[in-house]
């Protein structure tokens with residue numbers, strides 16, 4: 399039986415343990431949680447229904463203002479066309495997020511979710527970040543609980559962890575001053591979990607946070623998970639700077655190394671002992687570090703990613719087909735399997751060798 403890491407122990411590991419030891423420790427923990435050596439992935443598609451956003455995060459290259467020439471809100475027909483393409487490749491999930499549009503209210507979102515859910519019942523809508531949900535509540539003058547209840551009734555199934563960045567108001571005040579406070583992010587997820595809407599937790603590191611901030615971030619997630627058990631997975635990635643205001647302001651900001659990614663991932667696997675799944679972020683780290691992450695605690699390769707607009711606007715330009723994903727998993731000696739949003743296995747893939 400494992401003993402739970404304290405914050406001090408986790409910080410010590412993060413700062414002082416060698417990478418080899420961290421990999422071994424995280425792999426041992428992963429094996430306890432996933433003894434069959436199965437690495438999963440999901441076939442899904444990001445749909446960014448709008449790029450209009452008033453939050454102006456300094457690390458973001460995706461958002462536009464309403465009057466910008468390339469600002470958009472997708473029509474239902476455009477969304478349908480994207481889902482049709484996803485169905486053709488066997489997809490089961492859409493990761494559905496904005497922009498935080500300044501004017502769209504709950505009724506618009508209800509129509510949208512209902513439209514997708516009725517027309518595409520086999521597609522799971524994994525959508526709307528905490529800040530979108532919080533703002534829909536504000537602009538519609540209703541509570542978060544009502545937003546969640548109404549969207550769930552129309553077919554919203556699951557909520558992504560986006561917008562967590564680093565759960566420290568000191569860091570958030572620098573990189574995203576208009577974004578919700580850390581406690582609000584936590585509370586939206588708490589409310590969702592209470593309504594039986596499961597979610598994921600995320601972290602974007604590599605800006606102005608300290609190691610202590612990262613451990614506090616892990617701790618907030620672990621505490622909420624102790625309370626609700628509603629997080630299915632944890633996903634972390636590094637700040638992608640290209641085209642962002644933050645990099646323009648702090649041009650000598652150092653890009654986090656691959657070693658740093660693996661180090662933090664291993665400590666996450668060890669600290670978040672109550673979160674069952676850890677996703678590797680090959681979209682930001684590239685396929686080979688994404689594969690290596692499977693030796694540092696990750697048990698899921700995330701999505702084949704047909705379309706990704708947010709981090710690709712900021713310079714992350716990797717894409718991967720299903721066959722490549724299966725190959726990477728098998729190449730490191732694990733069993734490849736396709737999963738759904740709930741991390742249930744849908745299909746295993748035979749090793750070709």
Ligand code: SF4
Pocket residue numbers: 451452453454455458459460461496497498529574
């Ligand atoms: S990260 Fe999200 S909330 Fe922030 S500016 Fe970009 S689209 Fe808006």
